Amino acid sequence: MAQELGHPDFETRGHRNHVSWDPAGVCVLISPWNAPLMLATWKVAPALAAGNTVVLKPSEWSPLTASLLADIAAEAGLPDGVLNVVQGIGEEAGAALVAHAGVRRISFTGSVPTAKVIARAAAANLTPLSLELGGKSPFLVFADADLDLAVANAVEQYDNAGQVCLSGTRLYVEESVRDEFVRRFLDRAGQLKQGDPRDEATDIGPSIHPDHVSRVDGFVQRAKQAGAKVLLGGGPNTDLGGLYYRPTLFTDVDPHSEIATEEVFGPVLVLHTFRDEDEVVAAANDSAFGLAAMLFTGDPERAGRVAARLVAGTVWANCFFVRDLRAPFGGARQSGIGREGGTWSFDFYCEVKNSVFAPVGWRS
Incomplete structure (x- = not known):
């Protein structure tokens, strides 16, 4: 080039x-x-x-x-x-x-x-x-989306123990499919295997440093104290030692709370619901960050329309982390x-x- x-x-x-x-x-x-x-x-x-x-x-x-x-x-x-x-x-x-x-x-x-x-x-x-x-990227799931595809990509946000700046850690799911999305998400996330990253069967490896594990856990414990509900995880995986944190999912989260607005940089997601396109775009853009965004819909016109409205350096529609080095990144x-x-x-x-x-x- x-x-x-x-x-x-x-x-x-x-x-x-x-x-x-x-x-x-x-x-x-x-x-x-x-x-x-x-x-x-x-x-x-x-x-x-x-x-x-x-x-x-x-x-x-x-x-x-x-x-x-x-x-x-x-x-x-x-x-x-x-x-x-x-x-x-x-x-x-x-x-x-x-x-x-x-x-x-x-x-x-x-x-x-x-x-x-x-x-x-x-x-x-x-x-x-x-x-x-940093980032606190939104992950939008519309009711007309392929739910299996959306769930698979949502669970992928735990990749690298959540130590990915691009991760879509703010899940926004349309109300009408919220319960089904959660059911499928918990089922799939529950099958994840934590362990030695050199083992090909491992899905989630360790965090980088004990200090980082403490930082992630601080976010989680403060969110619990603030009233957020834990649907998955919620603490270190002590069975594996001091560097592993369980994949965690919160709901009933104040959209302006620390756990919903600050970058945790660990395997911690928050779940919100929405009713229409304008509401979710406004919520997605209500952030100090703008690194990436993901959206899942079966409507190509909606995909283009919403992508154009999201404030982000990269928007992925019905996919995640498809990266070409010829493309702008930031x-x-x-x-x-x-x-x-x-x-x-x-x-x-x-x-x-x-x-x-x-x-x-x-x-x-």
């Missing part, structure tokens, strides 16, 4: 305009722990393809794959100094990198509070930022700034330049 990037020359009063994408320079890429290799490559590949040098700073909770990626790149013949990996905690290594005056681009995937700290540091040097942040509102993927990556990782050439022999 980088080799195909271009814009036709165009004429202005006899002068030729030529658009080019020039390398920006040193790019600092800060990747998260929840899909460490995949999300690092989403940043590293376009940054290198644009002709830049890269400093990759992985999360201190998932350092290994970044170092392995650097080793593989070196073995493949990438020149020394082109791809660099800096290990360390964010408050020290990360802070030094994003504040450095020699950095020309910063790409960060992670939490909103950390993004604000990075943005303040980058502001001193006016370093351009690309931020892919979030609205507090879910991020900018887009990466496809040509949008090169708009960020390059300095887009227009050169204007006078006709040969032209004199003023």
Whole structure:
């Protein structure tokens, strides 16, 4: 795609305009722990393809794959100094990198509070930022949907122990099919197997860290105290040790409560009902976030109409996580700034330049 990037020359009063994408320079890429290799490559590949040098700073909770990626790149013949990996905690290594005056681009995937700290540091040097942040994505199920398909995708929101920023953790189900949806959901979710992720029979593996399990459980216990009803799970899976949290589903939830509005980043979903399209679109958009949205309906016209109204960087209709690296990826509102993927990556990782050439022999 980088080799195909271009814009036709165009004429202005006899002068030729030529658009080019020039390398920006040193790019600092800060990747998260929840899909460490995949999300690092989403940043590293376009940054290198644009002709830049890269400093990759992985999360201190998932350092290994970044170092392995650097080793593989070196073995493949990438020149020394082109791809660099800096290990360390964010408050020290990360802070030094994003504040450095020699950095020309910063790409960060992670939490909103950390993004604000990075943005303040980058502001001193006016370093351009690309931020892919948290989400509290809505998952809409209309009465005319294929319920088996909707349920299968809803249960899939527990994937990776819920440690997925895109997850549709706010389930909105049309009232007339609510009971049947819940029945099928509980039946399917009850068959999920937690355990060692190296076992092919495992559906849900562990959380990343004991501190993260405590954070997730804090959300759940406060929701219980606030009166939310637990339909599934509701606590750690102590049979498997300290890193496993049971898939959890809440109902009777205040739509403006913490559990319904804040990103838990664990296997915790909340269930709401709705009566009509306008009501559910308004509820889905009533969020500080705007990373993704999912909708399930048997009406193609409704799918297009609702998708156009939802505030989200990505909308999936009757599917989930169909991701093409040629497509733009990012979030609205507090879910991020900018887009990466496809040509949008090169708009960020390059300095887009227009050169204007006078006709040969032209004199003023």
